[in-house]
Amino acid sequence: xxxxxxxxxxxxxxxxxxxxxxxxxxxxxxxxxxxxxxxxxxxxxxxxxxxxxxxxxxxxxxxxxxxxxxxxxxxxxxxxxxxxxxxxxxxxxxxxxxxxxxxxxxxxxxxxxxxxxxxxxxxxxxxxxxxxxxxxxxxxxxxxxxxxxxxxxxxxxxxxxxxxxxxxxxxxxxxxxxxxxxxxxxxxxxxxxxxxxxxxxxxxxxxxxxxxxxxxxxxxxxxxxxxxxxxxxxxxxxxxxxxxxxxxxxxxxxxxxxxxxxxxxxxxxxxxxxxxxxxxxxxxxxxxxxxxxxxxxxxxxxxxxxxxxxxxxxxxxxxxxxxxxxxxxxxxxxxxxxxxxxxxxxxxxxxxxxxxxxxxxxxxxxxxxxxxxxxxxxxxxxxxxxxxxxxxxxxxxxxxxxxxxxxxxxxxxxxxxxxxxxxxxxxxxxxxxxxxxxxxxxxxxxxxxxxxxxxxxxxxxxxxxxxxxxxxxxxxxxxxxxxxxxxxxxxxxxxxxxxxxxxxxxxxxxxxxxxxxxxxxxxxxxx
Amino acid sequence: xxxxxxxxxxxxxxxxxxxxxxxxxxxxxxxxxxxxxxxxxxxxxxxxxxxxxxxxxxxxxxxxxxxxxxxxxxxxxxxxxxxxxxxxxxxxxxxxxxxxxxxxxxxxxxxxxxxxxxxxxxxxxxxxxxxxxxxxxxxxxxxxxxxxxxxxxxxxxxxxxxxxxxxxxxxxxxxxxxxxxxxxxxxxxxxxxxxxxxxxxxxxxxxxxxxxxxxxxxxxxxxxxxxxxxxxxxxxxxxxxxxxxxxxxxxxxxxxxxxxxxxxxxxxxxxxxxxxxxxxxxxxxxxxxxxxxxxxxxxxxxxxxxxxxxxxxxxxxxxxxxxxxxxxx
Numbered sequence: 001x002x003x004x005x006x007x008x009x010x011x012x013x014x015x016x017x018x019x020x021x022x023x024x025x026x027x028x029x030x031x032x033x034x035x036x037x038x039x040x041x042x043x044x045x046x047x048x049x050x051x052x053x054x055x056x057x058x059x060x061x062x063x064x065x066x067x068x069x070x071x072x073x074x075x076x077x078x079x080x081x082x083x084x085x086x087x088x089x090x091x092x093x094x095x096x097x098x099x100x101x102x103x104x105x106x107x108x109x110x111x112x113x114x115x116x117x118x119x120x121x122x123x124x125x126x127x128x129x130x131x132x133x134x135x136x137x138x139x140x141x142x143x144x145x146x147x148x149x150x151x152x153x154x155x156x157x158x159x160x161x162x163x164x165x166x167x168x169x170x171x172x173x174x175x176x177x178x179x180x181x182x183x184x185x186x187x188x189x190x191x192x193x194x195x196x197x198x199x200x201x202x203x204x205x206x207x208x209x210x211x212x213x214x215x216x217x218x219x220x221x222x223x224x225x226x227x228x229x230x231x232x233x234x235x236x237x238x239x240x241x242x243x244x245x246x247x248x249x250x251x252x253x254x255x256x257x258x259x260x261x262x263x264x265x266x267x268x269x270x271x272x273x274x275x276x277x278x279x280x281x282x283x284x285x286x287x288x289x290x291x292x293x294x295x296x297x298x299x300x301x302x303x304x305x306x307x308x309x310x311x312x313x314x315x316x317x318x319x320x321x322x323x324x325x326x327x328x329x330x331x332x333x334x335x336x337x338x339x340x341x342x343x344x345x346x347x348x349x350x351x352x353x354x355x356x357x358x359x360x361x362x363x364x365x366x367x368x369x370x371x372x373x374x375x376x377x378x379x380x381x382x383x384x385x386x387x388x389x390x391x392x393x394x395x396x397x398x399x400x401x402x403x404x405x406x407x408x409x410x411x412x413x414x415x416x417x418x419x420x421x422x423x424x425x426x427x428x429x430x431x432x433x434x435x436x437x438x439x440x441x442x443x444x445x446x447x448x449x450x451x452x453x454x455x456x457x458x459x460x461x462x463x464x465x466x467x468x469x470x471x472x473x474x475x476x477x478x479x480x481x482x483x484x485x486x487x488x489x490x491x492x493x494x495x496x497x498x499x500x501x502x503x504x505x506x507x508x509x510x511x512x513x514x515x516x517x518x519x520x521x522x523x524x525x526x527x
Numbered sequence: 528x529x530x531x532x533x534x535x536x537x538x539x540x541x542x543x544x545x546x547x548x549x550x551x552x553x554x555x556x557x558x559x560x561x562x563x564x565x566x567x568x569x570x571x572x573x574x575x576x577x578x579x580x581x582x583x584x585x586x587x588x589x590x591x592x593x594x595x596x597x598x599x600x601x602x603x604x605x606x607x608x609x610x611x612x613x614x615x616x617x618x619x620x621x622x623x624x625x626x627x628x629x630x631x632x633x634x635x636x637x638x639x640x641x642x643x644x645x646x647x648x649x650x651x652x653x654x655x656x657x658x659x660x661x662x663x664x665x666x667x668x669x670x671x672x673x674x675x676x677x678x679x680x681x682x683x684x685x686x687x688x689x690x691x692x693x694x695x696x697x698x699x700x701x702x703x704x705x706x707x708x709x710x711x712x713x714x715x716x717x718x719x720x721x722x723x724x725x726x727x728x729x730x731x732x733x734x735x736x737x738x739x740x741x742x743x744x745x746x747x748x749x750x751x752x753x754x755x756x757x758x759x760x761x762x763x764x765x766x767x768x769x770x771x772x773x774x775x776x777x778x779x780x781x782x783x784x785x786x787x788x789x790x791x792x793x794x795x796x797x798x799x800x801x802x803x804x805x806x807x808x809x810x811x812x813x814x815x816x817x818x819x820x821x822x823x824x825x826x827x828x829x830x831x832x833x834x835x836x837x838x839x840x841x842x843x844x845x846x847x848x849x850x851x852x853x854x855x856x
Contacts, residue, residue, distance in 0.1 A: 028691075181611075197611075198806065199692065199798035225691055225796045226806070229675055233690045237682040371809075402811040 022204070022219040023522050025505070026240040027515075028231050032198050032224035037180040038154035039106075039115045039169040042423070047152055048514040049222065052203060053093075054154035054186035057084050057103065058147045062508050062519070064330055064425060066147055070098065070155055070187060079142035079467055080125070086133040090210045092157045093184075093191040100129040105158035107137070114169045119423070120149045142465040144472065148332075148424050160185040189213050189518040190220060198224060203517065215507075215520040232500075235260065241505050241522065244515065246498040248317045248374065254500045261503050266321045266494045268330050268511045269421040270430075271373055273366075273383065273490040275299060275414070278450035282414040284365035284395070292362060293414075293449070299487040301352035304345045305390045306383055312493060315378045319496035325480055326420070326430050328494040330511040333427025333476035338484070341491075349390040361391025367416040368396065369404040374495040380417055408448055416448060419495070425512070427476045428463050435483050436460045451488040455479070535835060539828040544595070546824035550817035551594050594817075603818035606807070613818045616803060622702050623693055624792070624799030628784040630706075630719040635726035636777060642727075643734025644766060650739065658731070665728030670787075674721040674794035681717060689714050691796035718795040722788055726780050733776055737769035771838065778834035782827045 033049040034041050059069030071084040090098040104127050111121035123146070125138045139146060161167050164179035184192040189211070190203035203220040205213070223240065225231040228247040234240045236257065246254060246262060254260050275293040276282055282291050292298045308322040324341040327334050353361060368380035377398040384394035394415075399407075408416050422429035437452040438444035443460070459479040466472040483489075497513055508519040578584045585593075597603065603613040642662075646655040682690035694714035697707040705711025741747060742765055750760045789801035796802070800819060807815035 196798070198802070199796075223692060223796070226802075227793050227796065230678065230691050230794055230796055233675075233678045233683050237678075237686055237690050239682070239689055239691070400809070402809065 023216050024219040024221060025217040025242065025517065025520055025522060026221045026223070028223045028225045028234055028240040028243045030224070030226060030228075030231070030245060032222075033201070034197075035170050035181045036184045036192060036195060037166070037170045037178075038156065038186075039110045039117045040181070042116045042119060042152070044421075044513050047154075048516075049201075050154060050184070050186075051188070051514065052190045052220070052517050053184045053188045053192055054156065055188045056151050056154055057086075058150050060151055060510070060512075060514075062510070064510060064512065066151070069151075070103070074147055076144075076467070079465075080139050082137045082139070082143075082146050083130070084135050084137070086135065087210060088133055090187050091208050092160065092187055093206055094157070094160060095208075096157050096159050096185075098155070098157070098187055099132045100135045101132075102155055102158045103127070103135050104129050105161070106155040107153065109156065109161070109168065110153050112168060116169070117153055120153050123149075142467055144465070144467040144469075145332075145424055145426050145428065148426055152423065155187065156180070157185050193219075213518045215518055217517055217520045217522060220517050235500055235502075238502075242499060242501040242507070242515075242520075244497075244499045245374075246500045248319055248498065251317070251319070251498060251500075259503055260500060262498060262500045263507075263509045264319055264496045264498050265509050266328060266330070266511055267421070267497045267513055268328060268425070268494070269373070269419045270323055270326055270328050270494055271376075271379065271417065271419045271492045272323075272326060273302075273492065274416050274418060274447075274449040274451075275302070275489070276411075276449045277452070277488075282364060283412070284414045286363040287358075292356065292358060292364075295356045296487055297352040297356040298358070299490070300342065301349040301356070301390065302387065302392070303487055303490050304342055304352070305349040305392070306386050306490065306492070307344050308341065308492065309344070311379060311382045315375050315382050316493070316495070319374070319498060320493040321496070322493045323491040324484065326434055326483070326489060326491055327422060327427050331422055331425055331427055331430070333473060333480075335473075335477060335480075338477065338480055346386075346390050353390060353392070358391075361393065363393040363395060364415050365395040365397055365413075367404065367408055367413045368398045369401045369417070370398040372401040372404070373417075373419045376417060376419075379492065411448055411450075413448065418446065418448070420446065421512070427480070428460065431456065431460045431463065431476070431479055435479070435488060449489075451483075451486070453482055453486055453488065455482045456488075531835075535832055539832060542828055543821070543824060547595055547598055547821055548591065550820040551591050553813050553817050553820075554594075598818075598821055603821075604814040606812055606815050613814045616815065617800060617818060617822060618701060620798060620800045620803045622704060623797060624785055624788055624801060626704065626706060627715065627718055627722060627788055627791070627797060627799060628781060630715055631722035631784055631788075632726065632777065632781050634719055634723040635730055635780070638723075639727040639730030640734050640773070643731040644738060644761070646731065646735040647738035647742065648761065659735075662728035662731050665724045666732075668724075670721060670725065670790045671794050673724050674718070674791055677717045677721055678794070688717050690717070693798060718791050718797050721794070722784060722791045726777075726784065729780070730773065730777065733773060734769055737772055738765060741765045741768045774837050775834055778830050778837070779827075782823075782830045785826055786823045 029045065031045055033046045034043070035046070036050060036053070038047070038050040038054045040046075056069050057071035058074065059067050061067040068087070070087050070090060072087050073085040075083050077083055084103070086098070086100055086103065092098060107121065107124065107127040109115065110117040111124055115121075123139045123141070123143045125140045128136045128138070130136060137146060161180065164183070166178040166180035170178060170181045182195050187210070189206055189209045191206045192201070193204045194200065194202040201222045203222070205218045225234060225243075228250070231243050232246065232250045232254065235243045235254070251262050251264070254262050276291065277293050279291055281287075281289060282293065285292070312318065312320045312322055321328065322341060324339045325334065329336070353359065366380055366384060368377055370377035380396055380398060384396050387394050407413065408418070420430060420434055432443055433446045434444075435447060435451060436444045436457050438447050438450055444450070456479050459475050459482075463472055463475050463479070466475065497509060497511070499509060499515075501507070504523045506521040506523070507515065509515075601614050605611065606613050606616055642658055646658050649655045678690045681688045692714060693705045693711060695708045695710040696703045696705050697711075705715060747760060747765055750764055787801075788797070788799060789804055791797065792799045792801035793805050800822075803815060804819045806812070807819070
């Protein structure tokens with residue numbers, strides 16, 4: 001007892017002195033952050049990693065709700081203006097105090113040339129500094145979800161960027177590297193100590209962090225291990241504390257170990273099938289002269305032919321949540337009561353096909369990636385088998401994401417599988433990107449089958465600028481209803497996150513697949 | 528000798544040009560870099576501008592000439608995935624691969640040659656038969672399986688050795704080495720063994736076969752008849768004569784160790800060029816793939832050249848032959 005007390009005192013002393021008495025968390029992930037520049041790439045892994053070093057004005061809590069980050073308060077004095085009061089007494093890792101100048105600079109940097117974050121900033125008209133601790137963002141149109149959007153835009157130090165010639169993000173096109181790609185100077189709970197792209201990145205606690213940090217981790221060693229078997233072996237052998245993701249076939253094996261545990265939870269991503277509903281004749285089908293997917297009965301027949309429960313149990317080994325909506329729990333606008341799938345019913349499906357004029361089915365090609373989503377190619381195989389039972393012959397074409405995405409983005413497909421996470425955690429994003437009619441302004445950019453419904457289009461536009469939350473939710477509901485009535489897409493499921501760790505590790509698993517190290521606690525060493 | 532070297536050099540350049548051409552063709556057929564660089568939001572005008580900037584709208588021969596011109600200077604452009612100079616990425620990764628390959632090659636030689644000699648001399652003994660059987664396993668098991676098995680036994684079950692990465696590194700200028708620390712060596716054992724396994728058994732079987740051949744020749748019998756001690760007969764005369772093919776194979780295998788460490792590097796998350804290449808393939812990062820191909824071809828060409836020169840050193844007959852041919856002409 002006494003010794004333990006001494007040890008913890010020693011630990012506390014060491015921490016306050018910032019010396020090496022570290023609680024080290026060793027994390028292995030499938031991939032690596034591509035850069036340390038928080039504005040260079042809009043991708044989950046990139047943002048979750050840099051999110052430990054840099055911070056946004058508005059942060060997310062453990063339930064993905066909004067919580068004060070570098071801003072303590074935000075108000076909307078006018079429909080097109082958001083005002084943020086900035087936190088005082090915050091210091092960057094190099095000791096520079098954080099002020100409104102840094103925010104204005106960072107938002108302009110994120111909105112400027114070379115940035116991959118323009119999707120979050122394209123509603124900005126102007127970012128103004130009112131005083132050292134207040135800024136305003138004026139948007140082009142009323143934009144009620146600006147605080148949600150800003151959770152992904154991290155703040156850098158203007159002074160540091162100027163001194164290090166990192167005024168603009170790494171432009172991948174020109175290959176401009178700058179200090180921000182390999183070094184970092186944020187306000188976050190961790191600062192970057194060592195960076196070796198593709199092999200090892202080390203973070204250590206920022207001693208002067210403004211907030212109390214819940215977890216006890218003082219050092220994080222992050223290693224990308226691409227090979228799934230090696231990643232699991234590294235955990236089993238005790239060389240790392242946490243791995244992500246766990247291949248589904250290894251889940252049971254890890255659970256069987258007395259020292260390890262697996263955390264599974266739904267990811268925000270929804271997996272669905274889309275159908276070409278625009279062309280008068282499908283590109284890859286034996287039906288000539290017409291497009292069967294224009295007929296709602298055919299779409300419904302496909303829907304009811306898919307045995308989602310079997311896909312869940314066999315293909316996904318239980319790690320999936322069947323969906324009827326294009327967004328899942330965790331996304332604002334999702335209503336559980338709307339999430340009711342049409343029943344699996346091959347007989348009804350055959351009947352519908354016959355009514356639509358295809359009593360003996362038809363042939364169509366299904367495009368599918370084989371290395372993008374959890375068991376993606378297997379899902380497509382199961383769907384093909386399901387459809388075969390009602391007479392539809394599916395010519396399955398699976399390929400790597402590298403060739404798959406350019407192809408389907410060219411609309412070179414009749415029937416395809418896609419997964420979508422609304423990057424704003426808001427249903428509007430899914431409506432606008434997946435369900436609204438494609439326009440040349442980027443709306444419906446991933447509505448690859450060009451599903452089109454005037455009502456959905458109109459609602460999508462209104463939702464974008466509606467500030468009243470209740471009215472907004474009602475409109476989202478209405479849009480989802482219209483889409484479901486049309487069977488615009490065939491939602492399948494939300495895939496699960498699977499993380500594995502030592503039992504001594506306590507952490508928070510967020511449905512957006514972010515892993516903030518400040519919430520990680522390591523208890524006494526396992527062995 | 529000089530003619531020989533010049534002829535070899537000309538051949539080498541021809542090979543390199545061919546490989547460069549193939550690498551260049553990658554750019555034409557493996558995806559469109561413009562799509563990768565600009566993402567999905569870009570307008571057609573932006574795409575056209577980038578084509579212009581990158582010189583992609585120039586005629587094919589012009590583009591190829593530019594590619595070769597840059598490649599000769601070691602310049603392969605930018606990695607599409609990492610936005611860094613490819614040459615820099617390769618330089619960063621090269622030490623890891625070279626250290627792994629050299630250690631694996633040494634292991635294969637230092638263990639394989641004595642084992643081969645032993646199997647030849649004690650032909651028929653139980654031990655040499657065991658060695659032969661085990662070596663069959665080494666030749667026929669795929670690398671990734673050996674790697675995974677080693678990880679399972681030594682990292683997961685026994686927990687003696689680490690399963691991934693290079694461990695603690697020491698920087699000597701641009702060169703980072705894991706050979707200077709115990710931790711680095713520990714990390715090296717499993718991947719190097721995995722990589723060496725195939726070569727080791729190959730060398731052993733080769734040495735054994737050659738040795739048996741040589742032992743049957745007249746000059747060994749004469750040496751024996753003259754009453755030379757066994758040690759001198761075996762190691763001074765017989766072994767020396769088996770080494771010509773062993774040098775060829777070892778040389779070429781060093782090349783393939785470097786080239787095909789891809790699988791080992793992937794299994795052990797060894798941050799070398801092979802891992803870089805795998806990652807490049809997954810992202811259609813063509814400049815990295817092209818540079819890797821050219822570099823590997825260069826390694827092979829150089830090793831071949833050195834191997835040919837080594838023949839002169841080891842086999843005196845070659846030394847006599849070519850000048851004689853020169854004089855006769």
